[in-house]
Amino acid sequence: EPEVTQTPSHQVTQMGQEVILRCVPISNHLYFYWYRQILGQKVEFLVSFYNNEISEKSEIFDDQFSVERPDGSNFTLKIRSTKLEDSAMYFCASLTSYGNEQFFGPGTRLTVL
Amino acid sequence: AQSVTQLGSHVSVSEGALVLLRCNYSSSVPPYLFWYVQYPNQGLQLLLKYTSAATLVKGINGFEAEFKKSETSFHLTKPSAHMSDAAEYFCAVTNTGNQFYFGTGTSLTVIP
Numbered sequence: 002e003p004e005v006t007q008t009p010s011h012q013v014t015q016m017g018q019e020v021i022l023r024c025v026p027i028s029n030h031l032y033f034y035w036y037r038q039i040l041g042q043k044v045e046f047l048v049s050f051y052n053n054e055i056s057e058k059s060e061i062f063d064d065q066f067s068v069e070r071p072d073g074s075n076f077t078l079k080i081r082s083t084k085l086e087d088s089a090m091y092f093c094a095s096l097t098s099y100g101n102e103q104f105f106g107p108g109t110r111l112t113v114l
Numbered sequence: 115a116q117s118v119t120q121l122g123s124h125v126s127v128s129e130g131a132l133v134l135l136r137c138n139y140s141s142s143v144p145p146y147l148f149w150y151v152q153y154p155n156q157g158l159q160l161l162l163k164y165t166s167a168a169t170l171v172k173g174i175n176g177f178e179a180e181f182k183k184s185e186t187s188f189h190l191t192k193p194s195a196h197m198s199d200a201a202e203y204f205c206a207v208t209n210t211g212n213q214f215y216f217g218t219g220t221s222l223t224v225i226p
Contacts, residue, residue, distance in 0.1 A: 096212075
């Protein structure tokens with residue numbers, strides 16, 4: 002069964018460093034998403050992406066964040082200068098053009114020291 | 115605007131007892147509703163979803179949920195808890211399939 006994959010599973014970085022979180026959505030999906038979950042809190046929407054552009058973003062998704070689909074398979078989230086409060090689990094999700102169920106990846110745990 | 119409220123951040127049940135996890139939603143249009151389960155150090159796994167078909171939805175692992183429009187609820191139930199059901203459960207709502215709004219989650223503990 003096709004699934005969303007994410008790499009790395011755990012990323013540790015120093016405050017101020019740039020990180021790139023990678024996702025490979027399900028191959029025939031057209032809509033892509035990033036969510037984050039701070040430890041012990043709820044899952045929060047960051048951004049949605051369709052047709053090579055951002056279709057919606059939350060207040061959390063400020064100028065430090067960017068997303069990209071550099072090729073036909075990867076979908077990346079970049080945090081330009083990480084802060085301690087960026088420590089969280091980041092989930093990627095994808096959706097077909099006709100469905101309403103988002104398929105989630107296993108997440109990347111980001112730890113900012 | 116859409117939102118989800120999950121009553122009870124922690125629920126404990128005995129093994130074999132009924133599981134009831136509560137979810138109330140707010141949506142200005144007919145919603146799609148979902149329950150996801152998250153096991154420790156893992157991602158979100160879909161348990162079941164309501165997409166305007168049958169109001170009683172059956173999911174994996176013996177879980178089911180009933181959509182009640184009059185009560186704006188979508189509570190998750192399982193007749194008999196198993197130790198392996200211990201996890202975090204999230205209710206989510208969307209009206210377009212685009213942005214999902216998640217509840218704060220309910221941690222289920224199953225007591226042997």
